[in-house]
Structures are given as structure tokens and as C-alpha cells.
Amino acid sequence: MSVALHELTIAEAGELIHRRLLSPVELMHTLLERIDGIEPQVHAFITLTADLALEQARQAEAEISAGRWQGALHGIPYGLKDVYNTAGIATTGHSRVGADHVPMHDSAVAAKLKSAGGVLLGKLATYQFTHGGPSFDPPWPPARNPWNTAHDAGGSSSGSAASVAAGFALGAMGTDTGGSVRIPASFCGLAGLKPTSGLVSRRGVIPNSSGFDHCGPLARTTEDCAILLQAIAGYDPRDPCSVRRPAPDYRATLGKGIKGVRIGVLRQFWEEDIRMNDAVPAALENAIEVFRSLGASIENARIRPLQDFYDVKNIITKSEVFCVHQQDLGKRPADFGPDFLGITLGGSLFQAVDYVQAQRERTLMIDEIDNLYRRFDILLAPNAGPAPVMARKPSIELWQAGTAPSNLCIPFSMAGGPALALCSGFTDDGLPLGMQIAARPFQESLVLQVGHAYEMVTTWAKSRPRLTAGASVASTPQQDREVLAAPGVPNEDGLTQWLAERAGLSLDESQLALLRAIRPHADAMAIRLRRSRAWPIEGSNVFSLAPGK
Numbered sequence: 119m120s121v122a123l124h125e126l127t128i129a130e131a132g133e134l135i136h137r138r139l140l141s142p143v144e145l146m147h148t149l150l151e152r153i154d155g156i157e158p159q160v161h162a163f164i165t166l167t168a169d170l171a172l173e174q175a176r177q178a179e180a181e182i183s184a185g186r187w188q189g190a191l192h193g194i195p196y197g198l199k200d201v202y203n204t205a206g207i208a209t210t211g212h213s214r215v216g217a218d219h220v221p222m223h224d225s226a227v228a229a230k231l232k233s234a235g236g237v238l239l240g241k242l243a244t245y246q247f248t249h250g251g252p253s254f255d256p257p258w259p260p261a262r263n264p265w266n267t268a269h270d271a272g273g274s275s276s277g278s279a280a281s282v283a284a285g286f287a288l289g290a291m292g293t294d295t296g297g298s299v300r301i302p303a304s305f306c307g308l309a310g311l312k313p314t315s316g317l318v319s320r321r322g323v324i325p326n327s328s329g330f331d332h333c334g335p336l337a338r339t340t341e342d343c344a345i346l347l348q349a350i351a352g353y354d355p356r357d358p359c360s361v362r363r364p365a366p367d368y369r370a371t372l373g374k375g376i377k378g379v380r381i382g383v384l385r386q387f388w389e390e391d392i393r394m395n396d397a398v399p400a401a402l403e404n405a406i407e408v409f410r411s412l413g414a415s416i417e418n419a420r421i422r423p424l425q426d427f428y429d430v431k432n433i434i435t436k437s438e439v440f441c442v443h444q445q446d447l448g449k450r451p452a453d454f455g456p457d458f459l460g461i462t463l464g465g466s467l468f469q470a471v472d473y474v475q476a477q478r479e480r481t482l483m484i485d486e487i488d489n490l491y492r493r494f495d496i497l498l499a500p501n502a503g504p505a506p507v508m509a510r511k512p513s514i515e516l517w518q519a520g521t522a523p524s525n526l527c528i529p530f531s532m533a534g535g536p537a538l539a540l541c542s543g544f545t546d547d548g549l550p551l552g553m554q555i556a557a558r559p560f561q562e563s564l565v566l567q568v569g570h571a572y573e574m575v576t577t578w579a580k581s582r583p584r585l586t587a588g589a590s591v592a593s594t595p596q597q598d599r600e601v602l603a604a605p606g607v608p609n610e611d612g613l614t615q616w617l618a619e620r621a622g623l624s625l626d627e628s629q630l631a632l633l634r635a636i637r638p639h640a641d642a643m644a645i646r647l648r649r650s651r652a653w654p655i656e657g658s659n660v661f662s663l664a665p666g667k
Contacts, residue, residue, distance in 0.1 A: 304552020460513020
């Protein structure tokens with residue numbers, strides 16, 4: 119075989135297994151051997167389920183030998199971000215708070231992948247409860263980037279991306295609230311898909327923000343993402359956000375080309391909204407020429423400034439994630455660590471009126487982007503990259519970023535439609551760069567079609583990091599620097615402490631100082647949303663008993 123087993127795509131391995139040219143057991147032994155030699159450098163796993171994986175691989179091999187092949191995922195090793203419930207297997211959220219959590223039932227996605235014949239390799243690292251940054255406080259270290267282990271794998275689906283890029287798993291499931299599939303996909307040189315809201319059930323997944331959470335795949339190629347999506351898409355009556363809509367054959371359109379597809383390029387992201395590494399827009403310019411050469415129509419497009427999206431998303435999601443963990447934050451805040459506290463405690467500062475106004479503003483944003491899709495089939499934008507050095511930032515910096523937002527994924531999270539992250543090139547020192555291909559809701563087939571067309575005429579999806587068994591983890595001296603909050607607000611009036619106590623929090627002096635430092639930034643977000651809006655504007659979370667729900 120010309121390609122090493124750990125470098126196979128899902129499509130390649132699935133075809134070989136189907137033709138009985140590759141044994142699922144042989145593949146599993148190869149991957150477990152690779153994990154044994156290289157995982158100490160990458161830290162992709164929270165729980166490695168080696169015995170279960172071998173058992174499932176043997177079962178898959180027996181079924182296929184008996185003529186009961188179930189499809190493209192039968193016998194394929196995959197990993198789950200450690201927020202997907204798995205019956206009898208710990209689901210920790212990569213947090214000391216969840217260390218003893220062993221669910222009784224599988225999440226909907228885990229059950230579907232098992233039903234498709236997939237082989238579970240284990241549970242994968244994440245940012246703590248999918249929030250904040252790489253955390254050095256839990257019992258498990260943060261995942262590292264296989265392209266350079268001195269760098270971050272991206273969040274929050276860090277272990278999912280690292281496991282695929284390192285050649286441990288052929289695919290993995292992540293979750294995406296504001297880019298948590300797409301950012302690590304770009305940092306690690308992979309394809310990653312945030313599906314349309316409601317297309318994939320979130321039942322049995324530890325929540326972050328009910329208004330923004332999505333379950334999505336990470337893999338080496340667009341085709342592999344299509345295979346994984348095929349297995350997990352579909353209506354779930356036990357998920358109140360699930361949509362009754364039949365899933366098409368997501369691989370059927372992959373080879374149709376993109377002649378005549380109307381692509382709108384969001385140049386404002388790098389020309390006006392933020393300052394980014396020059397390599398990212400340069401790579402996107404090259405991608406634009408590739409799409410043009412394939413027959414796509416290219417024009418510039420505009421949306422609101424990123425700051426607007428950042429404010430709305432953060433007021434909603436920080437309020438919701440705080441509520442999810444409010445009880446434990448009140449009883450055992452120190453068990454979360456400063457990274458999670460620094461980004462989450464601020465959710466206690468927003469008022470109900472801030473949350474509702476943010477939901478109303480989101481409604482307008484959704485309408486505005488939907489109107490843009492009347493001119494364009496696809497919106498094209500840069501994504502994250504290159505990956506930063508693995509380091510802990512002072513918690514207050516996560517809020518100060520609100521004055522210069524750098525997350526380019528949020529607008530497509532806001533709109534609810536699919537967004538595909540792809541590798542668009544590499545820096546001179548070998549770190550991946552990324553772009554996003556987005557479309558209106560339920561146009562997954564189109565974004566996959568466009569992404570696949572790009573991959574067929576470029577080489578990035580064939581690139582692999584080179585890792586050597588037994589090598590030491592790259593040094594990152596910044597990771598142990600003390601995390602300090604900025605000084606408290608001068609002449610503090612006691613309101614911050616009152617708000618904390620009202621939210622059921624009992625904070626020590628350093629935690630309260632952090633919350634005081636966050637408050638001006640949280641207040642600024644809320645103030646920026648105080649706009650004159652018409653009475654009839656409903657919030658984007660309006661209750662509805664729509665047909666099929």
C-alpha cells in the first residue's frame with residue numbers, strides 16, 4: 119500500500135475495508151501502536167478506549183466477512199470530543215468538575231456512529247467545558263498541535279483536531295458554538311464542518327449555549343466530513359431544536375464542479391475589521407483565483423462589522439454558559455481553574471434586558487445575511503491561523519478582545535447555516551492556514567461541493583505533519599506564567615459583589631477582583647447594543663410549535 123494506514127482518509131479506508139483489502143483489526147492495531155508512540159507529545163485523549171476499539175473492530179470485521187457491510191463508516195476508527203455522553207465511559211468536559219461523570223446512555227451522535235459501524239477509539243481533549251482557552255489546571259493536559267507541539271491545537275475541539283491530524287483517528291466529532299470545530303480544523307490543517315442549526319441532534323452533549331451549539335465533524339477531507347455528516351444528520355424528537363428535514367446524499371454532488379456558483383468574498387474581515395497575519399489573506403487571495411479558474415463567479419460582499427456580531431454572541435452565550443454551570447460555580451469555583459472562570463464569570467453581570475436585546479439584534483443579523491444570500495450562493499472568508507504558541511493568557515485578555523474581536527467564525531454561527539473550514543495553505547514555518555465556505559441553512563451539499571472542488575485542484579488536504587515516536591514535547595515556557603486579572607475598577611461601588619452574590623457566587627478576593635476587571639468590558643458590550651429598534655422585532659429564540667417539531 120502506497121499510503122501508510124494512519125494517513126488514509128475515511129473514504130480510502132472505507133473502500134479498502136469494503137473490498138476486504140484492509141482488515142479493521144489490522145487498522146486498529148496500527149493506530150493503537152501509533153498512539154502509544156506519539157500521544158505523549160500531543161495529549162489528544164482524555165480516555166483511550168483501546169479494548170473497546172479492538173472489540174468493535176473484530177465485530178466489524180466479522181460482520182463484513184459475513185456480507186453485512188453497513189456503509190462507509192463500517193470499521194472506521196473515530197474519536198468523540200469529551201462532551202458527548204457515552205454509556206459506561208467517562209464524559210468529563212475536560213474538567214475536574216466532571217471527572218467522575220459516567221453517563222448511563224449514549225448521546226444521539228454516539229449512538230448513530232455506533233449504528234453505522236464506527237469504532238470508538240476514545241474521548242478527546244477540549245477546552246474546559248468547551249469554553250475559555252487551553253487549560254493547564256484540570257487533571258489532563260491540553261491538546262497540542264501535531265504540526266508543531268509548541269503550538270495550540272485550537273479550541274474548543276482541540277483533541278478532536280489533534281487526533282485526526284496526528285493520525286490517531288480517521289475522523290472525530292467536535293462541537294461548534296462560535297468556531298470550535300472550524301478554528302481547530304484550520305489550526306491543524308483539516309476540514310471541519312459546522313452544520314445547519316437543528317440538522318444534527320445535540321441530545322446527550324454537555325451544553326455550552328443552547329442558542330449556538332452545533333455538533334460537527336472534523337476529518338482530513340471534505341468528502342470525509344460528508345461521510346460523517348451522512349451518519350449523524352437527521353431529526354431527533356428528543357432534541358427540542360431538531361428540525362424534521364430529510365438528509366440528502368451528501369457525497370452525490372461532490373464531483374459536479376462549481377461553474378456558475380456565485381461566491382461573495384468578505385474582504386472587510388481583513389481589510390477593515392481586524393489585523394491578522396498577512397499569510398491568511400494572502401492564502402485566501404490564492405484560493406479566490408482557484409475558485410475563479412473553476413468557473414465560479416466572484417464578487418465582494420459586505421456584512422456588519424465583526425464587533426456587532428461579537429457583542430451579540432457574547433452576551434447570549436456568556437449568559438447561557440454561566441447558567442449551565444451556575445450551581446457548581448457557586449459551590450466549587452476553584453475546581454474550574456482560572457481560564458474557565460475568567461471567561462464564564464462575566465455571564466453573571468448581564469441583565470435580562472441585555473440578553474433579550476441581544477436576541478432581538480440577532481434576529482436582524484439573521485435577516486441581513488439571509489438577504490445577502492439572494493445575491494450569493496456562497497460566502498467566502500478567512501478563518502483562523504496560524505496557531506499561536508501554547509500559552510495561558512491572563513483571563514482579562516479574553517474580555518479585552520471585545521474591543522478588537524479576532525474570531526472570524528461568529529457571523530456564520532449567528533446565521534445558523536453551514537460553514538466549512540478548509541486548509542488554504544501554510545506559513546513559511548509549516549503551520550496551517552484556514553478559510554471558511556458558508557451558505558444559507560441546509561445547503562450542506564453546496565458547501566461540501568465547493569470545498570471538494572477546491573481540494574481536487576490543490577495539495578493542502580494531502581499534507582501530513584511529521585511526528586516521531588518518542589520525541590519530547592516542544593518547550594513552551596510561557597505556559598506556566600501566572601494568570602493575573604487586571605486591577606479592580608477604581609472606586610468600585612460594590613455592585614459587582616452584589617451581582618455575584620445575587621447569582622449565588624461566593625468568590626475569594628482574587629476571583630472577585632477578576633470579576634470587577636471584567637465588568638467594564640461586559641458593560642461596554644451591553645451599551646453598544648442600546649439602539650432604537652422597532653417594536654415588532656422578536657428575539658431569535660422565539661418559541662414556536664412549527665409543523666414537524
